[in-house]
Amino acid sequence: MLSLFGYFLYETFHQSIHHNYDRHLCFEAEQLLPHINTEDSLSIDLTGYSRNAALESGVEYGTYVRMYNQKDSLIYRSPNFSDTIQPLDTEIPETHEEYSFSSQWQDLPARTLFYPIRDNSGQLCGWLEVTGFEWTLHEELSRFRQYLLVLIAISVAFSILGGYWLSRRALTPVASINEAAKSITATDLDKRIPVNYQVRDELTDLAETFNMMLNRLQKGFEREKRFTSDAAHELMTPLSSLQSDAEIMLRKPRSKEEYRETIQRMLTETRRMSEMVHLLLQLSRVESVHRSEPEIVNVSRVTEVVSEKYKQKAREKDINMNIQIDPDLQVQAHGAYFEEVLNNLLENALKYTPKGGAIDLRLQRSSGKAVLHLNDTGIGFDQETKKHLFERFYRASQQDVQESPGSGLGLPLVKAIIELYDGKIRAYSDGEGQGSTFVVELPLMEESKS
Numbered sequence: 001m002l003s004l005f006g007y008f009l010y011e012t013f014h015q016s017i018h019h020n021y022d023r024h025l026c027f028e029a030e031q032l033l034p035h036i037n038t039e040d041s042l043s044i045d046l047t048g049y050s051r052n053a054a055l056e057s058g059v060e061y062g063t064y065v066r067m068y069n070q071k072d073s074l075i076y077r078s079p080n081f082s083d084t085i086q087p088l089d090t091e092i093p094e095t096h097e098e099y100s101f102s103s104q105w106q107d108l109p110a111r112t113l114f115y116p117i118r119d120n121s122g123q124l125c126g127w128l129e130v131t132g133f134e135w136t137l138h139e140e141l142s143r144f145r146q147y148l149l150v151l152i153a154i155s156v157a158f159s160i161l162g163g164y165w166l167s168r169r170a171l172t173p174v175a176s177i178n179e180a181a182k183s184i185t186a187t188d189l190d191k192r193i194p195v196n197y198q199v200r201d202e203l204t205d206l207a208e209t210f211n212m213m214l215n216r217l218q219k220g221f222e223r224e225k226r227f228t229s230d231a232a233h234e235l236m237t238p239l240s241s242l243q244s245d246a247e248i249m250l251r252k253p254r255s256k257e258e259y260r261e262t263i264q265r266m267l268t269e270t271r272r273m274s275e276m277v278h279l280l281l282q283l284s285r286v287e288s289v290h291r292s293e294p295e296i297v298n299v300s301r302v303t304e305v306v307s308e309k310y311k312q313k314a315r316e317k318d319i320n321m322n323i324q325i326d327p328d329l330q331v332q333a334h335g336a337y338f339e340e341v342l343n344n345l346l347e348n349a350l351k352y353t354p355k356g357g358a359i360d361l362r363l364q365r366s367s368g369k370a371v372l373h374l375n376d377t378g379i380g381f382d383q384e385t386k387k388h389l390f391e392r393f394y395r396a397s398q399q400d401v402q403e404s405p406g407s408g409l410g411l412p413l414v415k416a417i418i419e420l421y422d423g424k425i426r427a428y429s430d431g432e433g434q435g436s437t438f439v440v441e442l443p444l445m446e447e448s449k450s
Helices: 002-035 052-056 079-083 135-183 202-251 256-287 299-316 335-352 383-387 399-403 410-420 445-449
Strands: 064-069 074-077 099-105 108-118 124-133 295-298 320-325 330-333 358-366 369-376 424-428 436-443
Touching: 002 099, 002 108, 002 124, 002 135, 052 079, 064 079, 108 135, 135 202, 202 256, 295 299, 295 335, 299 320, 299 330, 299 335, 299 358, 299 369, 330 335, 330 436, 330 445, 335 358, 335 369, 335 410, 335 436, 410 424, 410 436
Parallel strands: 320 358
Antiparallel strands: 064 074, 064 124, 099 108, 108 124, 295 330, 358 369, 369 436, 424 436
16 A cells, blocks of 8 residues: 555656656746747747857756747747757647646656647648757756665565554454463363453453453353252162161061052152152253243233132131132233242142132233232241242242142242243242232233234
8 A cells, every 4th residue: 555655656647747847847938929020921039038058058957949930841940959969859739729748858757748739820830849868857857766665665664563562452352361261171261361451442341251251151151050060869768768778678578558658659759750850841841042932921811721620629627718810911922831930839839728728819011911810828938038939940838838838839830930031030028927919920912912
């Protein structure tokens, strides 16, 4: 780019010099016109001409003049032509306008102007040829070219050095990100990419984005480690019990009643493991990125069918169950998953509500959402329990909870399903023995379409 700019600048300056020198030659020609006679025959009389000295001077300051008639015959030439060694070869132009050109004459750069001579009627009757040397101007042009080449070379050198320095400086954060990313493995996800750069730019944003991604990965790894550890611990307990019962029964012959009792305990533990594995599989399916697209589900109809099933269980436990359902509430979800939500919430409500208690289930439309309220008069929970209520494998320390069968996976599964469909779930209680309330919100299809 610098070379192109330099070439353009040089050519512009070169043409400007020629143009200015043409103005000088034109001025010389106009000074001669008053001394030219065009009436009878073309002639010139320079007696009293103030610039005769220029017509007699040589190369440095001289102006060389020749005059031609309409038939291109030479009728006058200035005295300084007699001192020239090399003849000046020119060609009279065919047009009737001013014409100038450059040539090499006497081993020096020369500039020639043909100026048309016209009579009083404006008819062309001859030509004035005015020639001068541009060697002084060409010397200036040569010096300008040298200066320009030197400046371009220096500029290119500085551009290369500056570009190298800037690129190194600009790529330093990239190298830092690269080195930090290489050093991070699955065993040390607590490392982060440095972002303390002097100037905040796109690379800083990129480093912060990487760090946020690493934060999510670290939390995911830690969550999976806890999940694996808790799952192994929870599954190990019933397996140990099964192994212990089996080993005891094999030590010596037992009575039918003892075999029956042992098999019954083993069956209970097997059912507990089956429930836990089922919930783990459901959690895995819900959290998997490879799942089917949601469908339009009439949650009013699903809630009605599921609640009717639990009404019979409530009557068997002498629990009063009230149900209020707004008709035709539709959400975008998976019908089986929403049914799982209702089963877990109602199962917990019946499990932890004592005999003679009450359960109130309401499904209604509110602010473009399907809102499910489930109130019970059960054992409730305190604020500390509320903090961990939706954590996997967590079970409250209350005696009623510990004595009841369960895996601590039901509410985490409910929360994962609700959040899968951009919904919310909240839990409230005034304390132990004060009952509990669960509120589920899901966006209605009419609102999401509009």
